[in-house]
Amino acid sequence: MPVTLPPPQYNHPPSILVIEHVLTAEEVDAICHARHALGWDGRAPPPRYRFSGCAHVTARSCEVWRIDDGAVRRHELGHCNGWPSNHPTAQELANRPATPYPRAVLPLSPEQAKTFEEASQRSIQRNGPPDVLLRQVLEKPKAPEPQ
Ligand SMILES: [Zn+2]
Numbered sequence: 001m002p003v004t005l006p007p008p009q010y011n012h013p014p015s016i017l018v019i020e021h022v023l024t025a026e027e028v029d030a031i032c033h034a035r036h037a038l039g040w041d042g043r044a045p046p047p048r049y050r051f052s053g054c055a056h057v058t059a060r061s062c063e064v065w066r067i068d069d070g071a072v073r074r075h076e077l078g079h080c081n082g083w084p085s086n087h088p089t090a091q092e093l094a095n096r097p098a099t100p101y102p103r104a105v106l107p108l109s110p111e112q113a114k115t116f117e118e119a120s121q122r123s124i125q126r127n128g129p130p131d132v133l134l135r136q137v138l139e140k141p142k143a144p145e146p147q
Helices: 025-034 070-080 090-095 110-127 130-139
Strands: 017-022 053-057 061-066
Touching (some): 053 070, 061 070
Parallel strands (some): 017 061
16 A cells, blocks of 8 residues: 555644554554554454554544654654545545535525425425424334344
Protein backbone atom coordinates (compact mmCIF):
# COMPACT_ATOMS: atom_id res chain seq x y z
CA MET A 1 0.00 0.00 0.00
CA PRO A 2 1.26 3.49 -0.76
CA VAL A 3 2.09 5.68 2.19
CA THR A 4 0.16 8.91 1.99
CA LEU A 5 0.83 12.00 4.02
CA PRO A 6 -2.00 13.29 6.16
CA PRO A 7 -3.93 16.43 5.11
CA PRO A 8 -2.29 19.68 6.31
CA GLN A 9 -4.49 20.01 9.39
CA TYR A 10 -3.06 16.68 10.68
CA ASN A 11 0.46 16.96 9.23
CA HIS A 12 2.29 18.63 12.12
CA PRO A 13 4.08 17.64 15.34
CA PRO A 14 1.52 16.25 17.79
CA SER A 15 0.78 18.23 20.93
CA ILE A 16 0.46 15.05 23.00
CA LEU A 17 3.15 12.67 24.19
CA VAL A 18 4.29 10.34 21.38
CA ILE A 19 5.93 7.00 22.19
CA GLU A 20 7.58 5.65 19.06
CA HIS A 21 8.83 2.11 18.47
CA VAL A 22 10.99 1.91 15.33
CA LEU A 23 11.23 -1.76 14.40
CA THR A 24 11.84 -4.07 11.46
CA ALA A 25 9.09 -4.51 8.87
CA GLU A 26 8.37 -8.02 10.20
CA GLU A 27 8.12 -6.80 13.81
CA VAL A 28 5.89 -3.86 12.88
CA ASP A 29 3.58 -6.08 10.85
CA ALA A 30 3.32 -8.68 13.65
CA ILE A 31 2.62 -6.07 16.34
CA CYS A 32 0.08 -4.12 14.29
CA HIS A 33 -1.81 -7.32 13.45
CA ALA A 34 -1.69 -8.40 17.11
CA ARG A 35 -3.02 -5.00 18.19
CA HIS A 36 -5.94 -5.37 15.74
CA ALA A 37 -4.87 -2.21 13.96
CA LEU A 38 -7.11 -1.17 11.09
CA GLY A 39 -6.13 -1.52 7.45
CA TRP A 40 -5.98 1.02 4.70
CA ASP A 41 -9.74 1.53 4.42
CA GLY A 42 -10.25 1.81 8.18
CA ARG A 43 -11.61 -1.74 8.50
CA ALA A 44 -10.11 -4.88 9.98
CA PRO A 45 -7.40 -5.93 7.52
CA PRO A 46 -7.19 -9.36 5.87
CA PRO A 47 -4.46 -11.62 7.35
CA ARG A 48 -2.13 -10.99 4.40
CA TYR A 49 -2.26 -7.20 4.81
CA ARG A 50 1.25 -5.84 5.48
CA PHE A 51 1.52 -3.00 7.99
CA SER A 52 4.36 -0.49 7.76
CA GLY A 53 3.07 1.27 10.85
CA CYS A 54 0.17 1.70 13.23
CA ALA A 55 -0.76 4.08 16.03
CA HIS A 56 -2.72 3.76 19.24
CA VAL A 57 -4.18 7.09 20.32
CA THR A 58 -5.47 7.91 23.78
CA ALA A 59 -6.45 11.23 25.30
CA ARG A 60 -2.99 11.70 26.83
CA SER A 61 -0.57 9.96 24.49
CA CYS A 62 -0.02 8.31 21.15
CA GLU A 63 1.96 5.11 20.79
CA VAL A 64 3.39 4.42 17.35
CA TRP A 65 4.95 1.25 15.93
CA ARG A 66 6.61 1.86 12.56
CA ILE A 67 9.43 1.09 10.19
CA ASP A 68 12.31 3.58 9.83
CA ASP A 69 10.72 5.72 7.12
CA GLY A 70 9.98 9.46 7.19
CA ALA A 71 6.73 9.23 5.25
CA VAL A 72 5.43 6.43 7.47
CA ARG A 73 6.37 8.52 10.51
CA ARG A 74 4.37 11.53 9.28
CA HIS A 75 1.47 9.25 8.35
CA GLU A 76 1.30 7.75 11.85
CA LEU A 77 1.81 11.13 13.57
CA GLY A 78 -1.19 12.29 11.51
CA HIS A 79 -3.22 9.59 13.29
CA CYS A 80 -1.83 10.92 16.61
CA ASN A 81 -3.33 14.29 15.62
CA GLY A 82 -6.74 12.75 15.01
CA TRP A 83 -6.59 11.85 11.31
CA PRO A 84 -9.37 9.21 10.96
CA SER A 85 -8.28 5.64 10.25
CA ASN A 86 -10.00 5.56 6.84
CA HIS A 87 -7.54 8.25 5.66
CA PRO A 88 -9.81 11.01 4.29
CA THR A 89 -8.09 13.57 2.08
CA ALA A 90 -8.25 17.32 2.75
CA GLN A 91 -10.85 17.53 -0.05
CA GLU A 92 -13.00 14.77 1.45
CA LEU A 93 -12.85 16.43 4.88
CA ALA A 94 -13.90 19.78 3.39
CA ASN A 95 -16.80 18.23 1.45
CA ARG A 96 -18.10 16.12 4.32
CA PRO A 97 -21.59 17.40 5.25
CA ALA A 98 -21.93 18.44 8.87
CA THR A 99 -24.99 16.21 9.32
CA PRO A 100 -25.72 13.64 6.62
CA TYR A 101 -29.29 13.80 5.35
CA PRO A 102 -30.90 10.50 4.33
CA ARG A 103 -32.16 11.73 0.95
CA ALA A 104 -32.04 14.67 -1.37
CA VAL A 105 -34.58 17.41 -0.69
CA LEU A 106 -35.77 18.86 -3.99
CA PRO A 107 -37.71 22.13 -4.21
CA LEU A 108 -41.12 21.72 -5.86
CA SER A 109 -42.52 23.96 -8.61
CA PRO A 110 -45.92 25.61 -7.78
CA GLU A 111 -47.70 23.00 -9.96
CA GLN A 112 -45.85 20.15 -8.26
CA ALA A 113 -46.59 21.61 -4.85
CA LYS A 114 -50.34 21.83 -5.70
CA THR A 115 -50.38 18.23 -6.99
CA PHE A 116 -48.50 17.09 -3.90
CA GLU A 117 -50.91 18.90 -1.56
CA GLU A 118 -53.97 17.42 -3.35
CA ALA A 119 -52.50 13.92 -3.19
CA SER A 120 -51.74 14.49 0.46
CA GLN A 121 -55.34 15.57 1.17
CA ARG A 122 -56.75 12.52 -0.66
CA SER A 123 -54.44 10.31 1.35
CA ILE A 124 -55.63 11.88 4.62
CA GLN A 125 -59.30 11.39 3.59
CA ARG A 126 -58.62 7.72 2.88
CA ASN A 127 -56.32 6.94 5.78
CA GLY A 128 -56.88 9.54 8.46
CA PRO A 129 -54.35 12.18 9.50
CA PRO A 130 -50.67 11.21 9.56
CA ASP A 131 -50.43 11.04 13.34
CA VAL A 132 -53.18 8.36 13.38
CA LEU A 133 -51.16 6.32 10.88
CA LEU A 134 -48.04 6.79 12.95
CA ARG A 135 -49.83 5.67 16.12
CA GLN A 136 -51.10 2.56 14.32
CA VAL A 137 -47.57 1.70 13.22
CA LEU A 138 -46.13 2.27 16.69
CA GLU A 139 -48.88 0.28 18.42
CA LYS A 140 -48.77 -2.59 15.92
CA PRO A 141 -47.59 -5.68 17.84
CA LYS A 142 -44.13 -6.83 16.88
CA ALA A 143 -43.94 -9.61 14.33
CA PRO A 144 -42.51 -12.84 15.74
CA GLU A 145 -38.78 -13.32 15.24
CA PRO A 146 -37.93 -15.44 12.21
CA GLN A 147 -37.09 -19.01 13.26
ZN1 LIG B 1 -2.99 5.07 8.52
